[in-house]
Each structure stands twice: as structure tokens, then as C-alpha cells.
Amino acid sequence: MAGGVLVDLSRLCEMHPRVPADMGAMMALRAALGLQRNGHSPGARLQMLIESARLRGALAWLVADLRALEQHDSKRVTEDGAEAIALAVAHETKEWHVVRRLQQGESADWLLEHRGDKGRKLVAFEIGGTDSVSIARTLREKRAQVAKSVDVDQRCAGVVGFKRPQATLESVEARTHDH
């Protein structure tokens, strides 16, 4: 693919070494199943909206056997698949790395870090996935949720659409006072 970002899901654990290998492999498999059940194949175009910048890219993944879909909960295919894609996009476009998964109640799915000139910044990352064409509603929900996250320097909502592969990452202002 010329002039775009290649988001290779088979490299998820290389991008995020703190994601356990079995977990990363399962998330990438579910992303593959989610994409393929929507009629996509490796090399599919990925529309990205990172903050307000539109980026074009392509998705690469190891082809999955769609018969395996029966073994997976449909909601999990969407959720874990979206997380795999959003984490890969966050790495490729923002150079963020996973620190750890967060429990429900922390208002985000993952704690990420960004190491820059100003030191280490912690990012709360809340991710949603949808098989609908429009991601607007899911994005609203995720934005509202991550806004409540505490103890981080930055909050970000990420939504992945499987119908027409797209990934949106938006920073969100806090709705609570930090420590």
C-alpha cells in the first residue's frame, strides 16, 4: 500500500510487549473474524480519524477460518477485535504502549503510556467496536465514559467500525478533578 499507515495485527504483541501473548493472539484472531465476517480480506483499506486528522491506511492480519466463529461469543468478537485494532492504531499513529488492562470501574479498558520529551504520560484508553456503518453513537458513549477516568494525564476514546473498516481516536477532556 503506497503512502499510508500499515496496521499489521499479527504484530500486536510486538507493538505492545506487556499484552500477554495468548491474550494478544486471541484478540488479533477475533479482529480477523470480525473483519472477515463483514466481507473484508487482508489488505483492506482502513480509514482513520486521529483527533482531527484523516489518515489512510491498510489492515494486515493472518487469515482466520470463519468456521471458528461458532466458538466465539459474537459480542466478544466485536469488542476484542476492536481493541486489537485500536491498540495497533494507537501504537502506529501515536506511539502509545500498553501498560496494563484496567478493571471496570476505572472508566477505561487500558492504561497506556507515552514517553516523550516531557517524560512519561499515562493515557486512559476506552475502546468500542461496532458492526454498524455509523460509529457516532458508540463514540459518544466511549467519550462520556473515559471522561470520568482519574489518575491519568490524558483520556482517549477509540472506536472501530467493522462494516467499512475505520478507526477513530479522540482525546477527551476530564470530567472529574485529578489527584
Next chain:
Amino acid sequence: MTIETLNALVSGAIWRAEQLDELGADTAASAWKEVSQLEEEIAKIVPAKEAEGRIARRGAVRAALKANDHLRARDLAERYAADNGVPRALRNELRNILRADADELSEEFPFVAKHYKPNDIRKLANRLQECGPFNLVA
């Protein structure tokens, strides 16, 4: 164990516990117990003045509640709240986590909640769990 290893382990443990929870599996409680123990290990390494230390302390209490180990949740919350230099916000958050759990109990059992305080019910349940029904009568 290093913080890197513990972070990887707790990520996997949370992910597994969430899935077992969604399936309604009997083993979900023990999976959450494992999460609580890993969060506690992180809390031993990372002080409460650091963001990740606070996340781990809340996580240890939350996961203990999900494991239905209310006694452990209360003990951890009390211990973390009593730590030297613990931020007031964390102390409030820990109290709120326990309070939300008590509210949930009251909603689930409105009749019992009319006559007993959630803490008393928990104490009774813990005694029943620890000593068995005969000691409860004594």
C-alpha cells in the same frame, strides 16, 4: 516479581475473569480472586502517591468484591486507607467502592435492607462462611 511481569499478569487475569463473568461460569469468582491478589502485589511495589499504585489499590478492593470476598475487600480498603501519606481522594474512592457494593446489596434484597444495615448482613454472611451455621447460633 517485577512490575512489568505483574502488569502483564494482571492484564491477562482481568481479561479471563471478564469472560468467565460474561459466561456466568462458577470459576469467575476464583478468577477475580486471582486478579485481587495480583493487584495487591502491585500495590506492595508501587506507592499510593503514584497513579499506578492508586489504580492497583482500587483494583484489589474491586476484584475482591467481584470474588464475593467482602471481608478481604473491607480489610484491604481499611489497610490502604490507613497507609501513611495516602491521598484523601483515594481514601474516598475506596469508601465509595464499598458503599456502591452495599447499595447493590440493598437493591438486591430490599426487604432485608429495611431491617438490617448492609454491613451487618455482610458480617453475618462472613461469620456464616467462616464458622458455619452452628457457630452462628451460638
